[in-house]
Amino acid sequence: MALNAGAIRFNTDSMQMEIWDGNQWTGILSTSGELETGGTRGIIFTGSSGSNSIDYITIPSTGDAIDFGNRTQSVEPSQNACASRTRAFFGGGEGNTDRIEFVTFASTGDGTDFGNLTVSRGAGPAGVSNTTRGIWGGGRTPSHRNEIDFITMSHSGDAVDFGDLSLARQWPGGLSSPTRGIFFGGNQYPTYYNLIDYITLSTTGNASDFGDLTEIRQIAAGSASSTRGLMGGGQTPSTNSGVIDTVEIASTGDATDFGDLLVSRRGVGGCSDCIRAVFVAGSTPSEQNTMDYVHFATKGDATDFGNSNDTGFSAGTSNGHGGL
Numbered sequence: 001m002a003l004n005a006g007a008i009r010f011n012t013d014s015m016q017m018e019i020w021d022g023n024q025w026t027g028i029l030s031t032s033g034e035l036e037t038g039g040t041r042g043i044i045f046t047g048s049s050g051s052n053s054i055d056y057i058t059i060p061s062t063g064d065a066i067d068f069g070n071r072t073q074s075v076e077p078s079q080n081a082c083a084s085r086t087r088a089f090f091g092g093g094e095g096n097t098d099r100i101e102f103v104t105f106a107s108t109g110d111g112t113d114f115g116n117l118t119v120s121r122g123a124g125p126a127g128v129s130n131t132t133r134g135i136w137g138g139g140r141t142p143s144h145r146n147e148i149d150f151i152t153m154s155h156s157g158d159a160v161d162f163g164d165l166s167l168a169r170q171w172p173g174g175l176s177s178p179t180r181g182i183f184f185g186g187n188q189y190p191t192y193y194n195l196i197d198y199i200t201l202s203t204t205g206n207a208s209d210f211g212d213l214t215e216i217r218q219i220a221a222g223s224a225s226s227t228r229g230l231m232g233g234g235q236t237p238s239t240n241s242g243v244i245d246t247v248e249i250a251s252t253g254d255a256t257d258f259g260d261l262l263v264s265r266r267g268v269g270g271c272s273d274c275i276r277a278v279f280v281a282g283s284t285p286s287e288q289n290t291m292d293y294v295h296f297a298t299k300g301d302a303t304d305f306g307n308s309n310d311t312g313f314s315a316g317t318s319n320g321h322g323g324l
Contacts, residue, residue, distance in 0.1 A: 007019070078094075124138045144170055149161065276296070
């Protein structure tokens with residue numbers, strides 16, 4: 001029987017009510033960023049090696065980032081973040097650590113130890129998540145990794161094996177809908193890739209081919225609504241990228257052009273409230289504190305949001321991203 005938009009079911013894997021939006025099942029929210037933090041809050045783990053800073057922004061507004069606290073380790077971030085409605089997580093990091101730590105969105109303060117990845121790794125790994133699972137894929141140890149790990153975000157403990165990426169690589173990006181996690185780009189030095197993989201978040205297993213980016217690149221930022229994924233910035237073999245690509249997450253196929261960042265840069269962090277995607281900091285290679293944003297519903301170039309407190313490679317997430 002064909003489903004009509006508005007149909008409701010109980011998902012026994014995620015243990016939540018879901019509604020059919022006409023294309024896919026998506027979670028019915030019992031809370032929101034507005035209730036928890038006075039507007040969807042973006043958390044930014046930022047700074048090059050030697051920095052452990054955490055900033056936050058209120059995504060529906062504009063303005064400079066505000067200090068949130070500090071991470072437990074001074075490691076360079078890049079796409080290492082994922083989140084539930086209540087907690088933001090950071091896993092791995094340059095220096096090949098296996099530590100997973102978290103902060104609570106509704107408060108400010110320093111990171112708390114959660115557990116460990118299955119393998120210590122830097123150069124990523126990229127994080128994706130839905131309401132219950134945090135997942136990391138790829139990275140470097142210094143060999144290139146294809147492992148995908150996951151945690152259950154509501155209680156602490158070590159990550160367990162989820163499956164493998166289609167290709168071992170460092171510096172991939174990540175983004176999520178409520179049902180799918182997408183990993184894109186990266187490199188197996190000296191070769192850069194434009195491939196896009198996807199997984200089904202509620203199950204386990206190896207990633208499948210989704211399509212290709214518009215250009216080969218690494219260290220690009222992912223940000224998503226529940227239906228549309230954006231991939232911004234990064235580094236090609238010859239230059240820094242300002243390109244923002246877009247995909248429709250429920251389908252498969254190659255990415256298409258969405259617009260451009262204000263500043264072409266690599267190591268950008270990404271976060272969203274499903275209306276706006278914000279791209280944070282990065283390197284040109286001089287370290288940047290630029291924050292710019294776009295609206296998911298309308299293609300076009302990014303607009304100035306404000307400045308981050310710290311500069312350089314970053315990882316971002318929020319309590320209102322597309323996977324929730």
